[in-house]
Amino acid sequence: MNPTAPPPRPRRRRGQRRRPVFAIAVTVVFFVLLYLPIAMVVLFSFNAQKSLTIFKGFSLRWYEAFFHDSVLLGSLGMSLEVSLVAMLGSVVLGVALALGLVRNKGRLGAYAGLIMMVPLITPEIVTGVASLLLFKGLGVTLNSGTVMIAEITFSISYVTVILRSRVAALNPEVEEAAMDLGATRWQALRLVTLPALLPAILASAVLIFALVFDDFVLAYFTTGVDPQPLAVRIYSAIRFGVEPTINAVGTLMLAGSITLIGLALAIPRLFGRRGGLDLISGE
Amino acid sequence: MTPTTAPSAAPEAVPAVRLDHVGKEFNGSHAVHDLCLDIAPGEFFSLLGPSGCGKTTTLRMIGGFADPTEGAVLLSGEDVTSLPPNKRNVNTVFQSYALFDHLSVADNIAFGLKRKGVPKAEIRERVGAMVDLVQLGGMAERKPRTLSGGQRQRVALARALVNRPAVLLLDEPLAALDLKLRRQMQVELKQIQREVGITFVFVTHDQDEALTMSDRVAVMNGGRVEQCGTPEDVYERPESRFVAAFMGTSNLVGGVFRDGAVHLDGGPALPVGPRPGIAEGSAVDVSIRPEKIWLSDFEPGMPVVNGVIRETVYSGPTTTYLIELAPGVTVAALEQNTARARMEDRWAGGETVELAYDPEHALVLSH
Numbered sequence A: 001m002n003p004t005a006p007p008p009r010p011r012r013r014r015g016q017r018r019r020p021v022f023a024i025a026v027t028v029v030f031f032v033l034l035y036l037p038i039a040m041v042v043l044f045s046f047n048a049q050k051s052l053t054i055f056k057g058f059s060l061r062w063y064e065a066f067f068h069d070s071v072l073l074g075s076l077g078m079s080l081e082v083s084l085v086a087m088l089g090s091v092v093l094g095v096a097l098a099l100g101l102v103r104n105k106g107r108l109g110a111y112a113g114l115i116m117m118v119p120l121i122t123p124e125i126v127t128g129v130a131s132l133l134l135f136k137g138l139g140v141t142l143n144s145g146t147v148m149i150a151e152i153t154f155s156i157s158y159v160t161v162i163l164r165s166r167v168a169a170l171n172p173e174v175e176e177a178a179m180d181l182g183a184t185r186w187q188a189l190r191l192v193t194l195p196a197l198l199p200a201i202l203a204s205a206v207l208i209f210a211l212v213f214d215d216f217v218l219a220y221f222t223t224g225v226d227p228q229p230l231a232v233r234i235y236s237a238i239r240f241g242v243e244p245t246i247n248a249v250g251t252l253m254l255a256g257s258i259t260l261i262g263l264a265l266a267i268p269r270l271f272g273r274r275g276g277l278d279l280i281s282g283e
Numbered sequence B: 001m002t003p004t005t006a007p008s009a010a011p012e013a014v015p016a017v018r019l020d021h022v023g024k025e026f027n028g029s030h031a032v033h034d035l036c037l038d039i040a041p042g043e044f045f046s047l048l049g050p051s052g053c054g055k056t057t058t059l060r061m062i063g064g065f066a067d068p069t070e071g072a073v074l075l076s077g078e079d080v081t082s083l084p085p086n087k088r089n090v091n092t093v094f095q096s097y098a099l100f101d102h103l104s105v106a107d108n109i110a111f112g113l114k115r116k117g118v119p120k121a122e123i124r125e126r127v128g129a130m131v132d133l134v135q136l137g138g139m140a141e142r143k144p145r146t147l148s149g150g151q152r153q154r155v156a157l158a159r160a161l162v163n164r165p166a167v168l169l170l171d172e173p174l175a176a177l178d179l180k181l182r183r184q185m186q187v188e189l190k191q192i193q194r195e196v197g198i199t200f201v202f203v204t205h206d207q208d209e210a211l212t213m214s215d216r217v218a219v220m221n222g223g224r225v226e227q228c229g230t231p232e233d234v235y236e237r238p239e240s241r242f243v244a245a246f247m248g249t250s251n252l253v254g255g256v257f258r259d260g261a262v263h264l265d266g267g268p269a270l271p272v273g274p275r276p277g278i279a280e281g282s283a284v285d286v287s288i289r290p291e292k293i294w295l296s297d298f299e300p301g302m303p304v305v306n307g308v309i310r311e312t313v314y315s316g317p318t319t320t321y322l323i324e325l326a327p328g329v330t331v332a333a334l335e336q337n338t339a340r341a342r343m344e345d346r347w348a349g350g351e352t353v354e355l356a357y358d359p360e361h362a363l364v365l366s367h
Ligand SMILES: Nc1ncnc2c1ncn2[C@@H]1O[C@H](COP(=O)(O)OP(=O)(O)OP(=O)(O)O)[C@@H](O)[C@H]1O
Pocket: B026, B027, B030, B031, B049, B050, B051, B052, B053, B054, B055, B056, B057, B058, B205
């Protein structure tokens, strides 16, 4: 600072200008611990050799190996399919639930609102075991269908939590205006209410897709033997020794997830208004 | 209540809107109570009253957004009490405008016509004409969020009017606008109503607005209609203390009616002439509008009372004097500043003045 010029704000409290060295150190350590393993996975997915400890030059051979591995590709296909169906199913049901909860001001609505939160706080392993027991008890064969059902059940709450505040913020007169202009109840919903909720709906859809695609616990308990969702397949593969192919798969999944989450956060901005994942981005 | 003066409609015409002993109860208390109204086709009809008196509730029952708990709603003679809003030939301009934010101005206006399956070419033509009528030319492709308050208000109006409803319901459509824009929109709205000839039911809590725009006004209080008539009726001849007080400034003073005069408590008597409907010796209120009190150039035969100027309020074109007639009994008198152009001509506080009035302008309201 220039010694001849008076300090701009002389009444600043003592110590406020000192750099918080300790806090910075903790932050750095935190991020290193958090991201170093992930960085290693990405790095070694490009390793020219099979070694998982020494980097021996850049190559795409493990990506090539992945795209020739029919079992892993089958798992990828199944995961995409499960995520897509779970996304559609949970968005339809979650939006309907959010509309119902906001508009039912009675006691039933209040109780339903509380029960809706239960899946969010239940440990996922409990949900997984419970789903497995249910399917076994009903004598259902485990396959991609059972995974989809379990994932939908689990995801509805997320959609509803995201949508509920948006629905509550809607001006009820807008839907009335639509009916005033000749729309039926259903047309008013389709032509006015859902478009108004579209940013939030798209954002929650993308989020659910990403969550389900990455999900391991629930998928592990509810999947059949062949094919298995990608996360479960990777876990099984690792038990018989780590192939660098897994690093390539992990890197691809990471890239996909980052893209989706970025998309979910960007959607409200694309629409030029608030209404997406306020809950998550904290806007 | 039946309309006594229904402009632009033969007296025997079927009313555009009839409320037949309509009531609405919310959790045991009545928001609207035993309401009877006939609104003639082509009429500009206002519902006027303080906040919470049931104006919106009444309008919502006509539009079909609220079910009456008693009585019936008739539109052009047809009982529509149990019909949903989309089956009624009325449209609404909501207080919040309730525009569809994801649609352009043109698509907002076209919404109702599309629901009715009007051919595309006709929709384009009618929307275009409506955009011109409400002076939104060049904004048809904009989104409502990019418009100003007055422009949004016009979109809401156009969106309703384009359907050519038999009745247009407007819930305080100008309340959100600033004073200047509001005055301008009042004139425009009235002009548009004359042009399209649609019945307007207009809710407002602004008495000036109701007086300047309406053919008839219903003054509401506590869920009931206190008085219904032309603006002149309700302003010049209020039938209740509430209407007298609500419509503009009014001098309401209490006293006892005896021998053709109202004797103020501990003060002078105000001659009002014979009043057949008022019992001798009964407690009454007298109401005289400030502009009906004369301070000079009296006409022969006018009753004259003495008072002391307590306050002089200059407000541009007019000056208001607060004049004490008796301890605790003060009336306001309004004078055009044309009469007393110069400062030194105005009365000052403490001066004793004579005031006079036409007994016809002194309204006697029994308790
Ligand atoms: N949905 C409702 N549930 C319970 N009470 C209601 C409901 N709607 C209106 N009320 C009550 O009915 C009364 C009349 O309400 P209303 O909205 O018709 O008043 P208003 O004359 O339009 O007032 P403002 O000028 O403030 O808009 C109020 O006391 C209000 O609290």
